[in-house]
Amino acid sequence: MKSIDRRDFMKLAGLGGVVFASGLGFPVFGSKEGKSIVQDDFHFVQFSDTHWGFNGAAINPDAQGTLKKAVAAVNSLEEQPDFVVFTGDLTHTTDDPKMRRERLKGFQDVVSGLRAKTVYFMAGEHDAALDKGEAFQERFGKLNYTFDHKGVHFIVLDNASDPAGLLGETQLKWLQDNLKKRHANAPIVVLTHRPLFDLYPQWDWATRDGASAIKALMPFQNVTVFYGHIHQEHHHMTGHIAHHAAKSLMFPLAAPGAVPKRAPIAWDTNAPYQGLGFRDIEAYIKKSRYEIHELPVVKG
Amino acid sequence: MKRLIILTLLMGLVFGIPAHQTAFGVGSTKGKVIRLTAKKFAYSPAEITVKKGEPVVLELTSKDSKHGFNLPDFGVRADVKSGSVSRVSFTPDKVGRFTFACDIYCGSGHEDMSGTLVVTE
Numbered sequence: 001m002k003s004i005d006r007r008d009f010m011k012l013a014g015l016g017g018v019v020f021a022s023g024l025g026f027p028v029f030g031s032k033e034g035k036s037i038v039q040d041d042f043h044f045v046q047f048s049d050t051h052w053g054f055n056g057a058a059i060n061p062d063a064q065g066t067l068k069k070a071v072a073a074v075n076s077l078e079e080q081p082d083f084v085v086f087t088g089d090l091t092h093t094t095d096d097p098k099m100r101r102e103r104l105k106g107f108q109d110v111v112s113g114l115r116a117k118t119v120y121f122m123a124g125e126h127d128a129a130l131d132k133g134e135a136f137q138e139r140f141g142k143l144n145y146t147f148d149h150k151g152v153h154f155i156v157l158d159n160a161s162d163p164a165g166l167l168g169e170t171q172l173k174w175l176q177d178n179l180k181k182r183h184a185n186a187p188i189v190v191l192t193h194r195p196l197f198d199l200y201p202q203w204d205w206a207t208r209d210g211a212s213a214i215k216a217l218m219p220f221q222n223v224t225v226f227y228g229h230i231h232q233e234h235h236h237m238t239g240h241i242a243h244h245a246a247k248s249l250m251f252p253l254a255a256p257g258a259v260p261k262r263a264p265i266a267w268d269t270n271a272p273y274q275g276l277g278f279r280d281i282e283a284y285i286k287k288s289r290y291e292i293h294e295l296p297v298v299k300g
Numbered sequence: 301m302k303r304l305i306i307l308t309l310l311m312g313l314v315f316g317i318p319a320h321q322t323a324f325g326v327g328s329t330k331g332k333v334i335r336l337t338a339k340k341f342a343y344s345p346a347e348i349t350v351k352k353g354e355p356v357v358l359e360l361t362s363k364d365s366k367h368g369f370n371l372p373d374f375g376v377r378a379d380v381k382s383g384s385v386s387r388v389s390f391t392p393d394k395v396g397r398f399t400f401a402c403d404i405y406c407g408s409g410h411e412d413m414s415g416t417l418v419v420t421e
C-alpha cells in the first residue's frame with residue numbers, strides 16, 4: 001500500500017508547497033450494512049498550461065527549460081504520483097498546422113521523461129481550437145473521456161476544441177449518461193481546461209454552457225474540479241462543488257480584472273519562475289478530502 | 301439566426317416592447333447606432349463611449365473570419381460574421397469602463413482582441 005502519511009505530507013509541504021484542503025469531511029463508501037469498502041489513499045500531479053513553443057524572453061527566458069525542470073521536480077518526489085494529468089494548453093498556439101504538430105510532438109518528448117508512466121492529456125484552446133482538436137487527437141487520442149482510479153471516477157471534459165469554448169450538446173448528453181451510472185456519494189473528479197463557472201468572462205475565463213455541466217454534477221455530493229487556463233492558483237465553490245485552477249508552467253497571468261488587459265506577468269530576474277508551478281494532489285478517499293500542495297518549478 | 305432577429309424585431313414593433321426589454325437585446329433598432337468592425341485581432345473602434353440610460357444599438361460585422369463579441373457586464377453577446385451584420389441592443393444602467401472581448405478563438409492574437417465600453421453620466 002502506497003499511502004502518504006502525516007510525516008510525508010509535512011515533508012512535501014516543506015518543499016515550499018502551499019497546502020489547500022478541499023472536501024466535505026463526510027465519509028464515502030459507507031454501505032447500508034455499515035461496512036465500508038477500503039480504498040487506498042493516493043496522490044496525483046497536475047500540470048497545466050505548459051505552452052510548449054512559446055517564445056518571449058521578457059516573459060520566460062527559460063521557455064525551453066521550465067517544463068524540463070518541472071518534470072525533474074516531479075521525478076525527484078520521494079513518493080511518485082500514481083499518475084500525472086495535463087489540463088490543457090500543452091502547446092502554445094500557432095496558425096500553422098504543421099508547426100502545431102511539431103509542438104505537440106516536442107511537448108510529448110519532454111514529458112515522456114516523467115518517471116510516472118500513467119499520464120492523461122487534455123487539450124486547451126491553444127492546442128485544439130483552430131483545428132477542432134484534430135492534431136491533438138492524432139497524438140493523444142480522445143478529447144473527452146473517463147477513467148477510474150482507486151475508487152475515484154475521473155471525468156475529462158473538453159471545453160477547448162470548440163472555438164466558442166462550448167462543451168456542446170453531444171458532450172453534455174455524454175456527461176449526463178455517464179453520471180446516471182454513479183451513486184450520489186461516489187467520489188468524482190472533473191478535469192477540464194477552462195473554468196466551468198463564470199470566473200471572469202470579460203477575459204473569456206468561463207465556459208458558455210459550463211452551467212449545464214455544473215447542474216448535471218450538482219446531485220452528486222462529492223465532486224471536485226481541477227482545471228487550468230487562467231495561469232494562476234484559484235479556488236472557488238459553486239454550491240458544494242470546489243473548483244481549483246492550477247498555475248502555468250510557462251507564464252503567469254494577472255489576477256482577474258487586476259489590470260485593464262489580460263496579460264502575462266513579466267519575468268522577475270530577482271525571483272525566477274515566480275508564479276509558475278505544478279501541484280501534487282493527495283486524495284484521502286475515505287475522508288472524501290483532497291489536499292493540494294502547490295509546488296514550485298525549482299526549490300527556493 | 302437571421303430569422304430569429306427579424307422575428308424579435310417584428311415582435312418589438314407589434315407588441316411595442318421597448319428596446320431594452322427584448323430578449324437579450326437582439327434585433328431592436330431603437331437607440332444610438334454604433335458600428336463596430338472586428339478583424340484579426342482587434343475591434344474598430346476599440347473604445348466606445350455611451351451615456352447611461354440611453355439605448356444603444358451595436359452593429360457588428362467581421363472583415364475576416366468569425367469572431368465573438370462579449371460584453372458580460374451588460375449580458376450582451378453575439379457572433380460576429382463577415383458578410384452579415386449582427387445587431388445587439390441594450391441600455392447601459394451603470395457608469396464606468398467595461399471590457400468587451402472576442403469569445404470565439406480566432407488565432408494567435410485572440411487573447412489580445414478586446415475593447416472598452418465607456419459609460420458616462
Ligand SMILES: [Cu+2]
Nearest residue numbers: 089124125229
Ligand atoms: Cu487556455
Ligand SMILES: [Fe+2]
Nearest residue numbers: 049089124229
Ligand atoms: Fe493557457
